[in-house]
Amino acid sequence: MSGDAVVTLRDVARTRGTEPDSFTLEVPSLTVYQGECVALTGPSGCGKSTMLDLLGLVLEPDRAKVFSLRGHGDDAIDVAELWQDNRVDALAAVRAVGIGYVLQTGGLLPFLPTRDNILLSPTLLDMQENDLVDHLIDRLRIGHLLRKKPRALSIGERQRVAIARALAHQPALLLADEPTAALDPVHAIEVTELLLELVSDLDATAIIVSHDWDMIRSLGFREIRAVPMKRGAGSATRFEG
Amino acid sequence: MTKRRRHPGPVRQLRHAAALAWRDMLHEWKVSLCLVLALAAVLAPLLVLFGLKSGIVSTMTERLKSDPRNLEIVVKGNNKLQADWINALRARQDVGFVVARTRSLAATTGLRGPDGQSAPNTDMMPTAAGDPILPATMPVPASLREVVLSHTVALKLEASTGDRVDAIVSRRYQQRSEAVTIPLTVIGVLPEAAFVRDAVFLSLPLLIATENYRDGFRVPELDVVNGDPPRADARTFAGVRLYARTLDDVATLAQFVRDHGYDVRTRAKEIETVKAIDRVLSFIFFVIAGVGITGFLLSLAASLWANVDRKRRDLAMLRLMGLGTGPLVAFPAAQALLVAIGGIVLSLALYAGVSAVFNTVLAANLNRDEFVCRLYAGDGAIAALLTIVFALGASMVGGYRVAKIDPAESLREL
Ligand SMILES: Nc1ncnc2c1ncn2[C@@H]1O[C@H](COP(=O)(O)OP(=O)(O)OP(=O)(O)O)[C@@H](O)[C@H]1O
Numbered sequence: 001m002s003g004d005a006v007v008t009l010r011d012v013a014r015t016r017g018t019e020p021d022s023f024t025l026e027v028p029s030l031t032v033y034q035g036e037c038v039a040l041t042g043p044s045g046c047g048k049s050t051m052l053d054l055l056g057l058v059l060e061p062d063r064a065k066v067f068s069l070r071g072h073g074d075d076a077i078d079v080a081e082l083w084q085d086n087r088v089d090a091l092a093a094v095r096a097v098g099i100g101y102v103l104q105t106g107g108l109l110p111f112l113p114t115r116d117n118i119l120l121s122p123t124l125l126d127m128q129e130n131d132l133v134d135h136l137i138d139r140l141r142i143g144h145l146l147r148k149k150p151r152a153l154s155i156g157e158r159q160r161v162a163i164a165r166a167l168a169h170q171p172a173l174l175l176a177d178e179p180t181a182a183l184d185p186v187h188a189i190e191v192t193e194l195l196l197e198l199v200s201d202l203d204a205t206a207i208i209v210s211h212d213w214d215m216i217r218s219l220g221f222r223e224i225r226a227v228p229m230k231r232g233a234g235s236a237t238r239f240e241g
Numbered sequence: 242m243t244k245r246r247r248h249p250g251p252v253r254q255l256r257h258a259a260a261l262a263w264r265d266m267l268h269e270w271k272v273s274l275c276l277v278l279a280l281a282a283v284l285a286p287l288l289v290l291f292g293l294k295s296g297i298v299s300t301m302t303e304r305l306k307s308d309p310r311n312l313e314i315v316v317k318g319n320n321k322l323q324a325d326w327i328n329a330l331r332a333r334q335d336v337g338f339v340v341a342r343t344r345s346l347a348a349t350t351g352l353r354g355p356d357g358q359s360a361p362n363t364d365m366m367p368t369a370a371g372d373p374i375l376p377a378t379m380p381v382p383a384s385l386r387e388v389v390l391s392h393t394v395a396l397k398l399e400a401s402t403g404d405r406v407d408a409i410v411s412r413r414y415q416q417r418s419e420a421v422t423i424p425l426t427v428i429g430v431l432p433e434a435a436f437v438r439d440a441v442f443l444s445l446p447l448l449i450a451t452e453n454y455r456d457g458f459r460v461p462e463l464d465v466v467n468g469d470p471p472r473a474d475a476r477t478f479a480g481v482r483l484y485a486r487t488l489d490d491v492a493t494l495a496q497f498v499r500d501h502g503y504d505v506r507t508r509a510k511e512i513e514t515v516k517a518i519d520r521v522l523s524f525i526f527f528v529i530a531g532v533g534i535t536g537f538l539l540s541l542a543a544s545l546w547a548n549v550d551r552k553r554r555d556l557a558m559l560r561l562m563g564l565g566t567g568p569l570v571a572f573p574a575a576q577a578l579l580v581a582i583g584g585i586v587l588s589l590a591l592y593a594g595v596s597a598v599f600n601t602v603l604a605a606n607l608n609r610d611e612f613v614c615r616l617y618a619g620d621g622a623i624a625a626l627l628t629i630v631f632a633l634g635a636s637m638v639g640g641y642r643v644a645k646i647d648p649a650e651s652l653r654e655l
């Protein structure tokens with residue numbers, strides 16, 4: 001199983017902003033295998049969210065020698081080529097089907113109640129109703145929030161809803177940007193454990209960003225640490241693993 | 242576990258996007274309502290402006306421009322006009338109406354009403370189909386027995402449509418005074434505004450018959466057997482009643498008649514005034530309408546553009562969840578369309594109210610088929626179409642701009 005690479009990156013880079021305020025992210029080589037749980041760590045501002053944005057296909061790399069994603073049993077998708085050819089709708093389709101993204105800033109649509117937010121991806125994909133959504137709602141203990149709009153939820157509740165939303169369409173790859181940042185340490189562990197459990201139930205692969213080294217180690221994540229670098233006037237970071 | 246899922250086609254995605262757009266509008270119903278109100282607040286006055294332009298302004302300027310008194314070219318004196326010349330005149334493009342008339346001295350008659358009231362020395366005016374003095378709905382005297390009375394004459398004779406009146410035409414023939422009584426039927430009475438003097442309108446053959454009678458001929462049409470035998474040479478006419486087709490034709494037509502050696506009179510000064518009023522009103526209208534339409538379209542585009550900008554983050558979320566460019570653009574476009582339709586409906590309702598007020602309050606100044614405020618369906622449709630096109634245009638350009646930047650940038654917005 002773990003022989004299949006879900007994510008393969010070779011010589012991928014992206015610079016944000018202009019010098020001297022620019023920030024450059026470099027990924028000489030990164031491979032994530034089917035079923036793995038990877039944690040991206042590093043100090044604030046080191047580029048973890050930028051890395052997830054690249055993996056989530058919402059940020060265009062400046063260069064990418066190899067950038068491929070493999071969904072459930074599908075052939076590998078050459079993301080580098082899609083970006084190169086500016087096939088934004090094809091990229092959107094890959095995101096829609098294969099990726100679940102829990103944003104650091106929540107990321108729920110304010111005009112939909114919790115339930116419809118969770119059902120958004122399955123609805124957009126015209127998926128049949130299934131037990132998974134109920135299962136997620138049940139496990140994340142958000143059943144009592146279904147009719148509320150996001151602005152009526154606490155930050156922690158929003159994060160749990162966002163996790164359910166990111167998993168509801170059974171993505172092959174789950175990206176989560178500090179999904180438990182707003183929770184107390186006890187609940188943070190609980191929710192992260194739950195997230196891992198759900199990911200493994202769904203036969204998915206998880207890449208999460210976290211500050212909590214203890215938790216990461218105790219839950220058995222493979223840690224990929226940001227390495228700061230010197231690149232001209234701006235700052236730069238390398239992820240490798 | 243192997244699951245292959247297909248991404249749904251763009252049409253289904255469009256439907257989802259439109260449904261989401263609708264729910265967003267409901268969620269933000271106050272903002273949506275403000276957008277609709279803002280649109281109607283600018284569009285409704287524009288509609289009223291157009292309504293007044295095609296209503297009262299057009300009615301009034303049309304009335305001035307088609308006033309027969311201003312269109313008339315009076316050929317002075319008693320001339321000798323050939324029937325051919327008059328027919329040639331009738332064929333000209335700039336002639337609205339022309340009919341021959343007899344010597345003015347001969348063209349008066351005494352009239353006797355149904356109950357014996359009398360109106361001496363009433364002018365006899367030749368008329369025919371198309372006479373601008375006669376209202377369009379009034380029948381035109383055609384036979385030797387039909388007449389239309391001016392308002393004052395009808396009052397004097399106490400006669401109304403359908404009544405019998407007698408014309409008494411007198412002459413001196415072979416040193417003797419004699420008179421003929423011509424029984425006539427009143428087929429119409431002119432409104433007061435149409436003609437202010439005493440006059441009886443009749444067909445040219447009847448007028449010619451009375452002139453022939455006065456000139457001492459025998460006139461079998463009027464049962465007059467006494468007199469000289471009818472003349473054999475082609476007769477001429479002393480003058481014409483001549484009206485130009487439009488105000489702009491008056492000057493050239495008058496010049497044409499003048500060039501043939503006849504003395505004419507026109508109401509040049511009044512015509513200049515009417516034209517000036519028309520020019521000034523049109524200019525004022527176009528300036529106001531131009532400024533109003535420009536302002537309206539700019540404010541519409543600006544507010545819908547700003548609306549898209551405000552939703553950048555939500556749109557980026559939808560892109561993150563896999564909405565393609567088309568459906569993404571459809572989201573703000575659907576909202577803009579609804580705002581536009583709402584605004585149009587509301588402004589039409591406001592317009593209907595305002596124009597109803599105008600039409601009832603100022604109804605006294607108008608004829609039955611005239612309006613103070615009326616919007617042609619075509620004008621309304623153009624306004625609606627422009628509104629929708631600009632609303633869709635602005636929101637779609639805004640949507641494409643959002644689709645151009647990486648979703649990651651918009652997602653980070655605070
Ligand atoms: N549009 C931009 N222009 C210039 N610099 C940017 C831009 N966006 C992000 N950055 C910089 O990129 C760096 C990485 O940002 P990123 O959000 O990826 O950090 P992070 O590791 O997720 O931080 P945190 O742990 O606080 O969430 C930061 O130093 C930030 O200042």
Ligand SMILES: [Mg+2]
Pocket residue numbers: 048049050104177
């Ligand atoms: Mg971050």
